Amino acid sequence: MKKTGSQIIVECLKKEGVDTLFNYPGGAVLPLFDELQHAPFRQLLVRHEQAAVHAADGYARATGKVGVAVVTSGPGATNTVTGIATAFMDSIPIIILTGQVPTLLIGNDAFQEVDIIGITRPCTKHNYLVKEVNDLGRILKEAFYLARSGRPGPILVDLPKDVLVDSTEFKYPEKVFIRSYQPTYEGHPGQIQRAVKLIVKSKRPVLYTGGGIISSNASKELTLLAERLGIPVTMTLMGLGGFPGNHPLSLGMLGMHGTYRANMAVMESDLLIAIGSRFDDRVTGKIESFAPQATVIHIDIDPTSISKSVRVDLPIVGDCKRVLSKILSLLEEEEIDSFKEGLNKWRHQIEKWKALHNMDYQQGEKIKPQYVIEKIYELTKGDAIITTEVGQNQMWAAQYYQFIKPRTLLTSGGLGTMGYGFPAAIGAQAAFPNKLVIDISGDGSFQMNSQELATAVQYQLPIKVAILNNGYLGMVRQWQEFFYGKRYASSCLEGISPDFVKLAEAYGAVGLKATKPEEVVPTLKKAFSISKPVIIDFVIDPEENVYPMVPAGEPLNQMRLV
Amino acid sequence: MLLHPLTWSFGLMRHVITLLVENEFGVLARIAGLFSGRGFNIESLGVSETLDPTASAMTIVTRGDDQIIEQVMKQLNKLVSVIKVVDLIDKDFVEREMVLVKVAANPETRAEILRVAEIFRGKVIDVGSKTYTIEVTGDEKKINALLALLKPLGIKELVRTGRVAMIRGSKTSTEPS
Numbered sequence: 001m002k003k004t005g006s007q008i009i010v011e012c013l014k015k016e017g018v019d020t021l022f023n024y025p026g027g028a029v030l031p032l033f034d035e036l037q038h039a040p041f042r043q044l045l046v047r048h049e050q051a052a053v054h055a056a057d058g059y060a061r062a063t064g065k066v067g068v069a070v071v072t073s074g075p076g077a078t079n080t081v082t083g084i085a086t087a088f089m090d091s092i093p094i095i096i097l098t099g100q101v102p103t104l105l106i107g108n109d110a111f112q113e114v115d116i117i118g119i120t121r122p123c124t125k126h127n128y129l130v131k132e133v134n135d136l137g138r139i140l141k142e143a144f145y146l147a148r149s150g151r152p153g154p155i156l157v158d159l160p161k162d163v164l165v166d167s168t169e170f171k172y173p174e175k176v177f178i179r180s181y182q183p184t185y186e187g188h189p190g191q192i193q194r195a196v197k198l199i200v201k202s203k204r205p206v207l208y209t210g211g212g213i214i215s216s217n218a219s220k221e222l223t224l225l226a227e228r229l230g231i232p233v234t235m236t237l238m239g240l241g242g243f244p245g246n247h248p249l250s251l252g253m254l255g256m257h258g259t260y261r262a263n264m265a266v267m268e269s270d271l272l273i274a275i276g277s278r279f280d281d282r283v284t285g286k287i288e289s290f291a292p293q294a295t296v297i298h299i300d301i302d303p304t305s306i307s308k309s310v311r312v313d314l315p316i317v318g319d320c321k322r323v324l325s326k327i328l329s330l331l332e333e334e335e336i337d338s339f340k341e342g343l344n345k346w347r348h349q350i351e352k353w354k355a356l357h358n359m360d361y362q363q364g365e366k367i368k369p370q371y372v373i374e375k376i377y378e379l380t381k382g383d384a385i386i387t388t389e390v391g392q393n394q395m396w397a398a399q400y401y402q403f404i405k406p407r408t409l410l411t412s413g414g415l416g417t418m419g420y421g422f423p424a425a426i427g428a429q430a431a432f433p434n435k436l437v438i439d440i441s442g443d444g445s446f447q448m449n450s451q452e453l454a455t456a457v458q459y460q461l462p463i464k465v466a467i468l469n470n471g472y473l474g475m476v477r478q479w480q481e482f483f484y485g486k487r488y489a490s491s492c493l494e495g496i497s498p499d500f501v502k503l504a505e506a507y508g509a510v511g512l513k514a515t516k517p518e519e520v521v522p523t524l525k526k527a528f529s530i531s532k533p534v535i536i537d538f539v540i541d542p543e544e545n546v547y548p549m550v551p552a553g554e555p556l557n558q559m560r561l562v
Numbered sequence: 563m564l565l566h567p568l569t570w571s572f573g574l575m576r577h578v579i580t581l582l583v584e585n586e587f588g589v590l591a592r593i594a595g596l597f598s599g600r601g602f603n604i605e606s607l608g609v610s611e612t613l614d615p616t617a618s619a620m621t622i623v624t625r626g627d628d629q630i631i632e633q634v635m636k637q638l639n640k641l642v643s644v645i646k647v648v649d650l651i652d653k654d655f656v657e658r659e660m661v662l663v664k665v666a667a668n669p670e671t672r673a674e675i676l677r678v679a680e681i682f683r684g685k686v687i688d689v690g691s692k693t694y695t696i697e698v699t700g701d702e703k704k705i706n707a708l709l710a711l712l713k714p715l716g717i718k719e720l721v722r723t724g725r726v727a728m729i730r731g732s733k734t735s736t737e738p739s
Binding site: 121302 | 584
């Protein structure tokens with residue numbers, strides 16, 4: 001039967017199992033929104049298109065499903081670029097539907113026209129301009145398939161207004177086949193066998209795990225592998241929660257602000273087993289000095305990540321979950337009890353490093369941000385969904401909250417986008433209305449998307465925002481202190497930030513404030529008991545720094561500890 | 563120090579890469595954007611339709627060390643619109659490009675220009691009172707040799723196509739395997 005482009009879109013979204021949309025309307029998408037009015041999706045109107053994309057992203061990270069954002073043409077589309085680049089860098093499956101001027105006006109400098117396809121080519125996994133309504137069903141099917149398969153990523157579909165209105169005989173395409181896109185899921189059996197042989201011969205192995213474990217839903221397999229062999233595990237920022245942070249084999253996060261023992265273990269290891277991680281510069285420090293004694297096994301679904309910056313000795317291209325399962329079954333045939341025993345000396349060395357320096361900070365008269373994070377962890381028993389902004393707040397959250405389960409930390413790792421946390425929390429809360437969702441924020445970051453307070457209030461999303469308020473752009477100030485002789489150029493917000501309590505109340509949310517350490521726990525308890533969005537302004541020690549720190553370009557074992 | 567006939571400078575090999583890509587809107591922009599975005603160098607690029615009207619063949623000449631070329635190949639393969647990528651460096655292949663050269667022609671040099679064109683099996687495709695335009699097809703070495711000979715005679719204008727290349731023998735580099 002004949003359907004319009006708008007009706008086709010609604011049907012395709014339904015067939016793909018979409019239940020939530022994050023929207024902002026405009027002229028070019030009026031026909032689509034008219035159809036969406038009666039569609040069976042929950043639809044949240046945000047207050048800035050960047051937030052629509054971050055919310056779709058947060059929804060996708062929290063659920064593992066594909067997030068969807070719908071915006072209009074021109075400025076609506078350009079406002080999504082930061083959100084798209086954020087999802088692209090962290091490999092998050094989202095679909096962005098943008099309006100576009102009618103096909104005949106494209107290229108004419110029409111009102112609210114931009115070449116969003118050209119603009120987002122480098123920061124989407126793929127993008128499409130729908131030139132005629134007959135292509136629409138196939139394109140949407142391909143878009144969802146591409147978003148969630150292989151290495152996931154954002155897909156943008158540009159929809160000219162006449163395509164939304166034109167109609168055609170429509171039958172939903174049951175199959176999708178893209179001849180030029182065939183990801184490899186099963187690892188090469190020969191490589192896997194070689195990997196197992198290398199593992200059982202190692203004396204100081206380390207499992208270096210990243211976001212790929214979470215995308216692949218491979219936590220169980222990873223935990224089994226680590227426990228069976230007694231191999232210590234370190235996680236990247238994106239991998240936190242993929243392995244339980246409170247597990248005895250956990251080394252904590254590695255890298256620029258990682259734990260002492262994680263960085264030392266990597267630098268002293270003789271076998272580095274990288275799974276679903278990509279040797280990012282925040283992790284490796286000085287590349288030439290990285291893991292100097294280690295043979296490197298790299299399991300990743302994306303061949304471009306392998307041997308991109310660090311030479312890999314044994315690459316295995318495949319899906320983490322499937323490769324780990326194969327490794328586990330091959331291990332059945334190996335003598336592993338004596339191997340596990342043999343690692344006692346290595347595990348003992350790691351305990352010594354932990355005793356030498358573990359995450360700690362000095363308490364004082366002012367509230368310490370690390371204390372706030374610790375109390376949040378204790379009160380929630382690690383059961384909340386945590387989103388973060390970027391900078392010091394993000395690093396303290398990663399260091400002091402022990403992520404036990406996957407999909408409980410939603411943070412912009414690759415792009416480092418300030419303003420990500422609050423809208424992402426909106427997406428996560430929309431996905432899990434009954435879970436406690438907490439955004440760890442900063443006074444700088446929160447102001448980037450504070451307008452979304454309106455969205456949180458409108459849809460009664462009881463998100464808790466913990467602003468670690470130090471009156472500075474904290475991470476910038478820290479670098480200016482260490483490397484620029486304390487010249488705090490453009491990083492001071494003291495006295496010019498809004499009264500966050502009044503700001504919350506202006507939107508109809510609840511605002512709380514704490515200025516003394518003994519107020520932290522009662523304020524948190526109060527916030528958690530209110531079923532409305534709550535902003536908590538924690539006035540923290542202004543010049544507290546994130547430690548350990550590996551200065552940029554230094555080897556991982558050159559950490560500043562105090 | 564490695565000195566290979568194909569090297570431009572020590573350690574940096576010239577690679578001729580052929581791609582089979584979807585013949586769809588924006589594919590050329592994608593490929594070019596990939597190279598510029600990642601700082602890879604395009605020395606030459608040619609693209610056209612193939613036997614299959616839904617697919618196009620591209621020939622790209624680029625330069626880099628082993629690690630860079632490995633990344634180039636992998637990143638090209640990763641693009642959703644790219645069907646197949648072949649680096650011809652280890653293969654036996656033929657390559658051609660065409661050049662149109664406008665040379666200053668006066669009574670003393672006319673004969674010399676015609677002789678050079680004949681030696682290189684070129685054609686004179688335009689004659690003026692002061693210039694000849696010559697068309698020559700060949701591989702890079704032949705074209706460079708021609709230009710070196712014509713330069714002292716006075717080249718007024720020069721246009722080259724991109725290089726196209728194909729594997730020798732019965733195997734194909736661009737049809738899907």
